[in-house]
Amino acid sequence: MSAPPRVIVCVGGGGVGKTSTSAALAIALARRGARALIVTIDPARRLAGAMGVALSDTATPIALEGARGTLTALMPDPRRSAATFVEILFADEPEARARILDNRLYQGLADAAAGVHEIVAMSLIAHASESGLYDVIVIDTAPSRNAMDFVTYPSRLTALLGGKVMTFFANFAANATANATASVPRRRGFLARIGDRFGGQVESLVAGVVGPNLLRDTASLFGELAIVRPRFVALTARASALLLGPAATYLLVSAPTAAARDDAVYLHERIKRIGQRPSAILMNLAAAQGEGDDWLDALEPAPDSDAPLDAVIWTLKAELTARRAATAAARDDLARRLPRLPVVSLPVVESPAPEEVVAVLSEVLDGQLAALGLDSLIA
Amino acid sequence: MLTDLARVIVVMGKGGVGKTTIAAALATLAAADGPAVLVEFGDGESGLRALAGVRTVEHITIRPDEAIARGSRGLFGSGLLARMALDNFAMRPLLRAAPAIRELAMLESVRQITAERPDARVIVDMPATGHGVAWLRTAGQGKAFLGSGPLFDLCDRVSRELVAPGRISPVIVTLPERLVLQETLELSHALAHDPGVAAAAIVVNRMPMTISPTILAAARLQAASSPAAARLHALLEARLQTSDEALAALASLAGHSVPVWRLALRPTDPTATDIAAALGALAEAA
Numbered sequence: 147m148s149a150p151p152r153v154i155v156c157v158g159g160g161g162v163g164k165t166s167t168s169a170a171l172a173i174a175l176a177r178r179g180a181r182a183l184i185v186t187i188d189p190a191r192r193l194a195g196a197m198g199v200a201l202s203d204t205a206t207p208i209a210l211e212g213a214r215g216t217l218t219a220l221m222p223d224p225r226r227s228a229a230t231f232v233e234i235l236f237a238d239e240p241e242a243r244a245r246i247l248d249n250r251l252y253q254g255l256a257d258a259a260a261g262v263h264e265i266v267a268m269s270l271i272a273h274a275s276e277s278g279l280y281d282v283i284v285i286d287t288a289p290s291r292n293a294m295d296f297v298t299y300p301s302r303l304t305a306l307l308g309g310k311v312m313t314f315f316a317n318f319a320a321n322a323t324a325n326a327t328a329s330v331p332r333r334r335g336f337l338a339r340i341g342d343r344f345g346g347q348v349e350s351l352v353a354g355v356v357g358p359n360l361l362r363d364t365a366s367l368f369g370e371l372a373i374v375r376p377r378f379v380a381l382t383a384r385a386s387a388l389l390l391g392p393a394a395t396y397l398l399v400s401a402p403t404a405a406a407r408d409d410a411v412y413l414h415e416r417i418k419r420i421g422q423r424p425s426a427i428l429m430n431l432a433a434a435q436g437e438g439d440d441w442l443d444a445l446e447p448a449p450d451s452d453a454p455l456d457a458v459i460w461t462l463k464a465e466l467t468a469r470r471a472a473t474a475a476a477r478d479d480l481a482r483r484l485p486r487l488p489v490v491s492l493p494v495v496e497s498p499a500p501e502e503v504v505a506v507l508s509e510v511l512d513g514q515l516a517a518l519g520l521d522s523l524i525a
Numbered sequence: 526m527l528t529d530l531a532r533v534i535v536v537m538g539k540g541g542v543g544k545t546t547i548a549a550a551l552a553t554l555a556a557a558d559g560p561a562v563l564v565e566f567g568d569g570e571s572g573l574r575a576l577a578g579v580r581t582v583e584h585i586t587i588r589p590d591e592a593i594a595r596g597s598r599g600l601f602g603s604g605l606l607a608r609m610a611l612d613n614f615a616m617r618p619l620l621r622a623a624p625a626i627r628e629l630a631m632l633e634s635v636r637q638i639t640a641e642r643p644d645a646r647v648i649v650d651m652p653a654t655g656h657g658v659a660w661l662r663t664a665g666q667g668k669a670f671l672g673s674g675p676l677f678d679l680c681d682r683v684s685r686e687l688v689a690p691g692r693i694s695p696v697i698v699t700l701p702e703r704l705v706l707q708e709t710l711e712l713s714h715a716l717a718h719d720p721g722v723a724a725a726a727i728v729v730n731r732m733p734m735t736i737s738p739t740i741l742a743a744a745r746l747q748a749a750s751s752p753a754a755a756r757l758h759a760l761l762e763a764r765l766q767t768s769d770e771a772l773a774a775l776a777s778l779a780g781h782s783v784p785v786w787r788l789a790l791r792p793t794d795p796t797a798t799d800i801a802a803a804l805g806a807l808a809e810a811a
Contacts, residue, residue: 161542291567305618355600356675358673442753458740498770
């Protein structure tokens with residue numbers, strides 16, 4: 147049996163280029179000989195587009211010329227999550243599967259609830275980690291301050307499906323549905339029957355507010371889910387062990403803006419709260435003296451020139467100066483607020499083609515794998 | 526600029542495009558003509574930072590727990606009954622696990638805030654793309670399957686009074702980048718289809734300076750003279766291609782007669798006041 151894979155979780159606010167960075171990291175590791183899997187939780191289609199991969203629940207191998215390892219991408223389609231979730235939990239019960247997919251409460255919840263998609267992504271990750279096909283799994287989380295929800299959401303759902311709570315809902319919905327269709331004398335009987343229990347008042351209160359349709363759907367949905375709770379708990383436990391265990395590495399992706407810095411500090415706190423410690427900050431869209439953009443310093447148009455191209459060069463120089471200042475400020479600020487966390491800078495890559503941006507970033511990251519503590523993954 | 530828009534403006538777009546700053550800027554602009562409210566969800570830090578001391582805008586943060594408490598007071602007829610019903614061992618985990626309920630409650634809060642301030646412009650800083658559309662759909666979905674009852678009535682009220690054409694105007698913020706623009710087109714179609722409120726305007730943020738073909742030709746002439754000159758030519762070529770692509774994508778939006786407002790790339794993070802001034806200048810020019 148092969149060792150379980152390392153898991154690298156990339157976390158960051160919106161607009162920091164986290165998607166390109168995650169893809170670039172997976173590519174850099176694959177080039178150095180790792181069997182890498184890149185997974186996106188991001189409901190947007192950015193990475194798929196950038197890598198030419200279709201959204202699917204099955205992993206797609208990506209050809210990487212000259213790589214010593216392999217690269218595979220897994221990008222579950224959020225619009226299919228509701229169905230996938232049920233397929234995973236009710237693999238052997240096609241009838242229950244059909245009933246749940248038909249349940250309008252489930253349809254409504256699954257469509258609006260980002261959580262279902264995140265649980266699906268997590269279970270696909272757990273499955274992939276046990277396949278023995280990968281040395282490392284790079285996870286691109288959703289670009290928001292709630293990125294860590296995908297780790298905590300399953301436990302919230304497990305709490306909901308907990309024995310006591312589950313019984314409460316199943317009973318309460320069944321009783322209240324009977325109540326809603328009952329005649330007046332039976333209604334009194336129903337109230338009397340539940341009145342001797344503490345939950346009685348709550349049941350009738352809630353029943354009056356949500357109406358019979360929701361109650362009927364709640365009753366049947368909870369009835370079905372109760373049966374697979376052990377399966378769900380086991381699935382969650384496997385995924386949690388992976389993401390909360392020692393094989394997980396958390397990387398904060400940031401950028402030289404005030405908002406991205408604050409997001410990084412906030413997410414650092416959230417990661418600590420789940421008992422993990424980020425191992426480095428990837429400062430994307432950065433500029434520093436001696437890195438990347440120095441060629442622009444070599445261009446020196448005459449100060450009194452009024453050629454349009456020279457005006458463009460001055461503007462570019464002003465942009466670069468501002469970006470260098472912002473990068474230095476961001477590094478200072480992060481060094482103060484998150485001391486002892488190494489910062490790896492990645493340049494701005496200006497190209498209309500996303501795949502080219504990813505390619506350039508992966509070359510830069512290739513030289514930084516040791517700084518990120520990932521040298522044990524490469525041959 | 527804002528006169529063609531509904532009283533409630535929901536600012537949407539993917540994460541990191543500058544949504545919060547633009548929402549704060551729209552509120553700042555609106556405040557010049559009367560009372561204006563900036564509504565945000567979550568911790569309330571980002572909106573305040575973007576407003577950067579603008580005193581004319583009322584800033585309201587909606588937190589999920591408070592929204593549920595407020596919404597349910599109306600549903601159950603009293604705060605006490607609502608607490609009894611929701612603060613129990615079974616309902617608490619349900620509310621924590623079912624995001625649709627939180628989203629609905631937060632929309633209901635926006636509706637209440639709007640109704641309580643009949644003279645004010647309400648600018649809402651929405652969550653990032655996918656979630657934003659899902660939020661706006663919750664009321665319609667709830668209505669479709671509840672059929673009757675107080676919760677149905679709440680969904681119905683939110684659908685009629687808030688998430689309806691003429692009641693809210695979505696403004697989509699985007700960037701001149703291939704993938705972000707693709708998402709903007711998808712978002713724009715999704716909004717028009719369900720919940721059926723079409724985008725009222727598109728804001729293209731951080732437009733880099735225009736590179737004319739003449740300038741590119743001048744750079745090409747010099748490209749062989751030094752490695753730096755070659756890099757310059759490559760950079761300008763990439764920028765021109767990026768902006769051409771962006772303009773083509775935007776033209777397809779303009780085909781649907783959605784106004785497109787372009788904001789220039791700035792060397793440093795702009796504040797709401799900066800953006801409000803730029804949007805004001807755009808309105809003058811138009």
